[in-house]
Amino acid sequence: MTYIAHRQQPVSEQILAQAELQQYINQQAQAVAPEEYRSVEISFYDHEIYTNGQLIARISHDDSDFITQRWLVLVNDKEEFRANTWAKCYRYICTHHKDGSLPVQEPETPAATTGNEVMVQIFDACEQHGLELLEDGIYYKDEKLGEAGCTNGNWWFTRTDDATQQRILCNSASDAVWLVSRAELPECADFLNEYLQYRPLEQMPSVELKHLLDSAELLTA
Structure with a gap:
């Protein structure tokens, strides 16, 4: 037929x-x-x-x-x-x-997150926290709190009051903005407790937990 x-x-x-x-x-x-x-x-x-x-x-x-x-x-x-x-x-x-003569179909590579997609996610997270996203960072009223971004698929944030301006890895745009939005960095224990309430430990990948602990050590240094 x-x-x-x-x-x-x-x-x-x-x-x-x-x-x-x-x-x-x-x-x-x-x-x-x-x-x-x-x-x-x-x-x-x-x-x-x-x-x-x-x-x-x-x-x-x-x-x-x-x-x-x-x-x-x-x-x-x-x-x-x-x-x-x-x-x-x-x-x-x-x-x-x-018979094994058909070429092997390669796994499809997920599309990389584009710069526009990154900015959209950060903008949405800023709106949820009552913050403003400008070209040079995240602001609350007229005060710059820090920056957030995504490099090679890894989300990160920096805080303006961090003298080292070290990029600290996190799990998502929402996490990055939440961490930037903290008005003051609390003591290490309080910081960890607050973050763990926001993101339960069992939901946190090992790499995020490592960077969280590293950042907490920086806060007490």
Whole structure:
């Protein structure tokens, strides 16, 4: 059975065609690999193929003019195979994955937090604490309390009244702003108690706890 997809079909025809395609996909999937492989529909023209919970390839559709083999297999965003039907692409993935000739899909790297996203998170946290975020730092009324930021995925803060201006790591923008917002640095024990009420110890990663203890030692120095 050959299925030909047209993007300009009337809506009712496209819905019917999609239903027929999905039914055919399910039948072919069961015929080729009853349980081992699974297709996840991202859109009508894009599918992700999984095995044992791992993404191994994608099936997409080429809308370029004068193309007869519009369905294609992508691994690591690189074209590996073309065919005139979705089922042939699916069969190609299953067959070549089983015999080990399908390239290995690399894990996707999470998108890095952009400068704009960092500023938005800090701005939102400042609003929650009644603070103002300006270009050079975090203010309460006209007084600069300190700064907060994120470098290489690590959140940090500095306080204006810290002579060393050391960047102290923390877990999030909310934590950074909360720590900057403390009007005065209390004694070490009080500081730890207050922070632990805000963030329970069991929720704190080891790296954050280490830096918290390090900062507490600085307060008593």
